[in-house]
Amino acid sequence: MERFDKKGMILIPNPVRKVAGTVKVLIVRELFCPAGHSLISERAVFNGYPGILLGVGLNESKGLVALSPVCGDKTRISLDIDLPADRIVNLFCPTCGIDLPRYATCGCGADLTALFLTRNASFNDCIGVCNRIGCINARFVTNGELISETMLETL
Numbered sequence: 001m002e003r004f005d006k007k008g009m010i011l012i013p014n015p016v017r018k019v020a021g022t023v024k025v026l027i028v029r030e031l032f033c034p035a036g037h038s039l040i041s042e043r044a045v046f047n048g049y050p051g052i053l054l055g056v057g058l059n060e061s062k063g064l065v066a067l068s069p070v071c072g073d074k075t076r077i078s079l080d081i082d083l084p085a086d087r088i089v090n091l092f093c094p095t096c097g098i099d100l101p102r103y104a105t106c107g108c109g110a111d112l113t114a115l116f117l118t119r120n121a122s123f124n125d126c127i128g129v130c131n132r133i134g135c136i137n138a139r140f141v142t143n144g145e146l147i148s149e150t151m152l153e154t155l
């Protein structure tokens, strides 16, 4: 895997750095599959923070996709798989292979896939990410309440 450095990490230019210090950013530190496996991995580091690592399947191909743990940062990196724009993929836990459940329907017609903020796997505390490549829609829900990006600036 030539895109990894010696420590098994991938380092990328981070667009969030430009706004860091002027806007508060929410960083996802813990995230779980329905079976309680962590979806946060140091294999992909964004702005110094471990990223969200998910299994991704498209037809017969399988790979990984890393998402920034920084709320509002839309950076996504695919590893070992080509992900053409607009395709709908299957997202699963890279540890146990369980499919991540659908949280809601995205505005684009694909699924917002749920990643859980607690081991209880409650839809009241989850992140929904769209499973269509190129759709950067995401929802952050805590205590059953939807957090919008504009609200974050006032947190």
Ligand SMILES: [Zn+2]
Binding pocket: 033, 034, 035, 036, 037, 093, 094, 095, 096, 097, 098
């Ligand atoms: Zn799992």
Ligand SMILES: [Zn+2]
Binding pocket: 106, 107, 108, 109, 110, 130, 131, 132, 135, 136, 137
């Ligand atoms: Zn979408």
